[in-house]
Amino acid sequence: MLTTRTADDGTVTYAAHRPPGWSGPGDPFEEITAPDTATLRARLAQRCRHGT
Numbered sequence: 001m002l003t004t005r006t007a008d009d010g011t012v013t014y015a016a017h018r019p020p021g022w023s024g025p026g027d028p029f030e031e032i033t034a035p036d037t038a039t040l041r042a043r044l045a046q047r048c049r050h051g052t
Contacts, residue, residue: 002040014040 005013015033022028032047034040 011035016040016044 001017001019003015003017005015007013013033013035014037015031017031018024018026018028032040032043034043
């Protein structure tokens with residue numbers, strides 16, 4: 001799941017997290033964040049390459 005959060009100062013954080021009820025491998029509450037979508041995609045791709 002992908003979401004955004006906006007801080008009081010207007011800063012947007014993009015976040016990827018597993019959906020509610022996740023029963024697959026890994027931490028069901030893990031969240032990966034980034035300041036923009038390009039960085040978030042790169043972080044997610046890196047995790048996929050490492051198999052986690």
